Amino acid sequence: MELLTRTIEAIKPLDHEAIGRVQSRLDNLTKPPGSLGVLEDIVLALAGITGRQPSAPLRKTHILMAGDHGVAACGVSAYPPEVTPQMVLNFANGGAAINVLARHAGVELLLVDVGVASDLPDLPGLLKRKVAYGTANLAEGPALTREQATAALEVGIEVANDCVRRGAELLGTGEMGIGNTTPSTAILAALSGKPVREIVGRGTGLDDQRLELKIKAIEKGLKINRPDPEDGLDVLAKLGGLEIAGLAGLILAGAAARVPVMIDGFISAAAACIAAKLNPQCRQYMIASHLSEEPGHRVMLEMLGLRPMLTMRMRLGEGTGAVLGMTLVDAAVKILNEMATFGEAGVAESLQ
Incomplete structure (x- = not known):
C-alpha cells in the first residue's frame, strides 16, 4: 500500500510554461495556426507532461x-x-x-x-x-x-x-x-x-x-x-x-x-x-x-x-x-522538429 500511496501523491500538474514554448514554435511553423489538429495537440500534451519540447521520436x-x-x-x-x-x-x-x-x-x-x-x-x-x-x-x-x-x-x-x-x-x-x-x-x-x-x-x-x-x-x-x-x-x-x-x-x-x-x-x-x-x-x-x-x-x-x-x-x-x-x-514529434518556420523558409506570414 505504501508504494501505491507514494505514487498517487507524486502526481503533479502539467508544466504550462513548456506548453507555452511549444505552442510558440507551432504557431511559427509554415502552416495556418492549429491546422494540423490532433498532431498539434499531441506535442502540446507531451510538453506539458515532460516539461520540455520533444526532440526525437520517443522510445x-x-x-x-x-x-x-x-x-x-x-x-x-x-x-x-x-x-x-x-x-x-x-x-x-x-x-x-x-x-x-x-x-x-x-x-x-x-x-x-x-x-x-x-x-x-x-x-x-x-x-x-x-x-x-x-x-x-x-x-x-x-x-x-x-x-x-x-x-x-x-x-x-x-x-x-x-x-x-x-x-x-x-x-x-x-x-x-x-x-x-x-x-x-x-x-x-x-x-x-x-x-x-x-x-x-x-x-x-x-x-x-x-x-x-x-x-x-x-x-x-x-x-x-x-x-x-x-x-x-x-x-x-x-x-x-x-x-x-x-x-x-x-x-x-x-x-x-x-x-x-x-x-x-x-x-x-x-x-x-x-x-x-x-x-x-x-x-x-x-x-x-x-x-x-x-x-x-x-x-x-x-x-x-x-x-x-x-x-x-x-x-x-x-x-x-x-x-x-x-x-x-x-509523426507529431517529427512535424514539430522537422517542419520549417516562416522565417527559415522565407514564407510570408498571414496578415494580422
Missing part, C-alpha cells in the same frame, strides 16, 4: 497485462478461459496482431502475467508477477480482496517504473483475459451509474443468449457487491480484473514519472477510470488512441475528458489501437 514500450476472471464461469464470453494462457504463448512467439503492429511501429512489447489462472512456462519477454490465479466470480461476491487489488496495482507501478528506468518515454496499455469486458462493464456501471443494458457490448462476438447471461452476471454482481463509486479501490476490488488493476497502476506510475501513457480500448479505459478515481490529475497524462466498437468505451472517454485519435471499428484489445496511436505520436 516506446507497450505493456500487455494478462489475467483470468471467475465470472467467465457464467458463460459471458464466446471463448473458454483456456484461451488466455494460449494467447500469452502466442504473444511470446510473436504471432498475434499486437506483435505485428508493435514490430511495425518499432515498439518494445512486454508481457506480464498478473493473474492468469494457470502456470505459464518461462517465455521470452514475459514477467511472472502473478497476484492470484484469476479472480473470484464477481456475480457471487467480491472478485478480489482489497489487498489483492492493491498488490496488482503495485505490480503495474513496479513494471512501469522499471520500464522508465530503462529509458521508456511513452508507455502503452494492453491486456489479455477471457471475459474481461464483463468486469470492465461492471466498473463503468458502478462509476457512471448508467444502466448495464445501456453500456454493455458483445465483447468477442456474443450471441443474444450469451449477451443476456453477461447482463445478468453484471447486474447481479453490482447488487451483491454494492461497490462505492467514490472509492476507486473498492470498485476495483469488488468487480475485479487483475490485469485491469495492473494497468491502472501502470497509468498512475506513468503520471508520477511524467511519462505519457497511450490508452487502448475498453478494458484499458476501465483501468484508466480506476486510476483517475484514485488521482484525477493522472487524466492529463493519458493519450486516447482510438474509439472501440464497445458501446461503453465512448462513455468512459467522456468521463475521462479524452478524445480518441482514431476511429477504426476495432475491438480486439491487446493494445492494438494503442500501438497504432504511438505512430501518430512519432
Whole structure:
C-alpha cells in the first residue's frame, strides 16, 4: 500500500510554461495556426507532461497485462478461459496482431502475467508477477480482496517504473483475459451509474443468449457487491480484473514519472477510470488512441475528458489501437522538429 500511496501523491500538474514554448514554435511553423489538429495537440500534451519540447521520436514500450476472471464461469464470453494462457504463448512467439503492429511501429512489447489462472512456462519477454490465479466470480461476491487489488496495482507501478528506468518515454496499455469486458462493464456501471443494458457490448462476438447471461452476471454482481463509486479501490476490488488493476497502476506510475501513457480500448479505459478515481490529475497524462466498437468505451472517454485519435471499428484489445496511436505520436514529434518556420523558409506570414 505504501508504494501505491507514494505514487498517487507524486502526481503533479502539467508544466504550462513548456506548453507555452511549444505552442510558440507551432504557431511559427509554415502552416495556418492549429491546422494540423490532433498532431498539434499531441506535442502540446507531451510538453506539458515532460516539461520540455520533444526532440526525437520517443522510445516506446507497450505493456500487455494478462489475467483470468471467475465470472467467465457464467458463460459471458464466446471463448473458454483456456484461451488466455494460449494467447500469452502466442504473444511470446510473436504471432498475434499486437506483435505485428508493435514490430511495425518499432515498439518494445512486454508481457506480464498478473493473474492468469494457470502456470505459464518461462517465455521470452514475459514477467511472472502473478497476484492470484484469476479472480473470484464477481456475480457471487467480491472478485478480489482489497489487498489483492492493491498488490496488482503495485505490480503495474513496479513494471512501469522499471520500464522508465530503462529509458521508456511513452508507455502503452494492453491486456489479455477471457471475459474481461464483463468486469470492465461492471466498473463503468458502478462509476457512471448508467444502466448495464445501456453500456454493455458483445465483447468477442456474443450471441443474444450469451449477451443476456453477461447482463445478468453484471447486474447481479453490482447488487451483491454494492461497490462505492467514490472509492476507486473498492470498485476495483469488488468487480475485479487483475490485469485491469495492473494497468491502472501502470497509468498512475506513468503520471508520477511524467511519462505519457497511450490508452487502448475498453478494458484499458476501465483501468484508466480506476486510476483517475484514485488521482484525477493522472487524466492529463493519458493519450486516447482510438474509439472501440464497445458501446461503453465512448462513455468512459467522456468521463475521462479524452478524445480518441482514431476511429477504426476495432475491438480486439491487446493494445492494438494503442500501438497504432504511438505512430501518430512519432509523426507529431517529427512535424514539430522537422517542419520549417516562416522565417527559415522565407514564407510570408498571414496578415494580422
